[in-house]
Amino acid sequence: MISADWIAVDWGTSSLRAWAVGKDGIVAEASSSDGMSTLDRDGFEPVLLSLVGDWLGDAVTPVIACGMVGARQGWAEAPYVPVPCPPMVADGCITVAAGDPRIDVRIIPGLSQDAPADVMRGEETQIAGFLASEPGFSWTICLPGTHTKWVQVGAGRITRFQTMMTGELFALLFRHSVLRHSVGGAAWDDDAFIAAVRDGNANPDRLAGELFALRAEDLLHGLAPASARARLSGLLIGAELAAASFDGGDVAVIGAASLGQHYATGLSVIGRKARIIDGAGITLAGLTQAWHALEGTFA
């Protein structure tokens, strides 16, 4: 018998994760692949109830969600809050009109930047979770992923940010382009990655040509797939590091183990120190920040 004070939900484009949180922390958790992109507006509540129904009692259970669930194509739109602002803006949370009286659902807003135009949804909650444990952190946070975010933080606020499509470019080139014939497999060549980061960083303008050279190197000189794959990643990350705005100081890299490690390696290649923050607990820590801010607003 689960007894949850509230339920935390991380609902992204391709998956969904929920935690039942009690007085002493997590009492249950569950996940599914019913991401935002697979659902119509009416599909969100049934999916949530099928996942967390067993955690609900007679009283109303607060639910706090972050991520693409709050996008225009999500369950309900939580309008972007413009930066500069703190990563967690309680006033910007919206209440969802759920049909089931056992839940009271709130969605955390994403953040926007007017010029250069940019948006994030979900990462703001990770940043709030990170800053909860390191309130004095300044400078740059990097959140690698499909759309990598580079975020400038100071005095507990996000001042500006920048999204790079590096991860999506890698996936498209790896799976769908002519390079797929040359980069197959999961093997990895560290030296090729490091050399490519250096090349991509020194000459980011040559990217479109360097990419085809991977295919030509394979055809003419038998480039190994592990080297081609690492070089593809390194060229893209190197070019990204040339474009990313850094303030001074170390970079905190928040993210999945191997991708976070590649970014940290890339940063060291260009002479920057990075520390890797495990992303696993960070989102729940951010949702918990929202709970503290919103607790009094639940009936």
Next chain:
Amino acid sequence: MISADWIAVDWGTSSLRAWAVGKDGIVAEASSSDGMSTLDRDGFEPVLLSLVGDWLGDAVTPVIACGMVGARQGWAEAPYVPVPCPPMVADGCITVAAGDPRIDVRIIPGLSQDAPADVMRGEETQIAGFLASEPGFSWTICLPGTHTKWVQVGAGRITRFQTMMTGELFALLFRHSVLRHSVGGAAWDDDAFIAAVRDGNANPDRLAGELFALRAEDLLHGLAPASARARLSGLLIGAELAAASFDGGDVAVIGAASLGQHYATGLSVIGRKARIIDGAGITLAGLTQAWHALEGTFA
């Protein structure tokens, strides 16, 4: 009743085009979508015969083909000829072991460059066709496409070349990335294209960030799809123009009408003169150069 002296074939990755050529020029032509990528090694001859069978008589008919038909995954591999060399190297043409005694098939070799590693297959024949009508042409030829080629030519020879994946990047981003939600439709905004060429050319390193900005501009400011599509193209072409090696002089742009026009516009934005060469007759002109060189070798 067709009577062909020889048959010219342009056999690319995704399609196939054949001409029956008599004393006074083209007497028939045919095409199909049986490109190299759709065929096994044994599939090429039946496809060719189904397309040109009606043009064959009792005597052996010479067939000269160019393009990906000569790739490792093609009908038979015509090994690359290294540059510098003339675009048409008759000694490099290979004879295919066809089963049907009515045809004698030759394939024109592609060209390679050792360092930076690069390859072309098919474009060398277009260049040969172009140089046939302008033997004195020097400087730069641009052949826009999925894999755009920038080719340096002098004294009838190709000295070096460079392949850019711009066209494939555009197609992947347009069809498969998150940008597909923002760039839909076939409309075109010339001013947005010109501004984007300028931006992409001035700051090619910012590409990964500028790309996501198209999505954010749509979400935040309602960027029109015509502008987003033109800007996507302009950013990629602008960055390509920053990376392409130019010798002095005008650029000859060989290619399909609208894409060729975009490249010519882009070149004018960065202060270079371009003239557009209609690509339609160029390939056959190049195959005719090969016919002149090989005619004596057919039994």
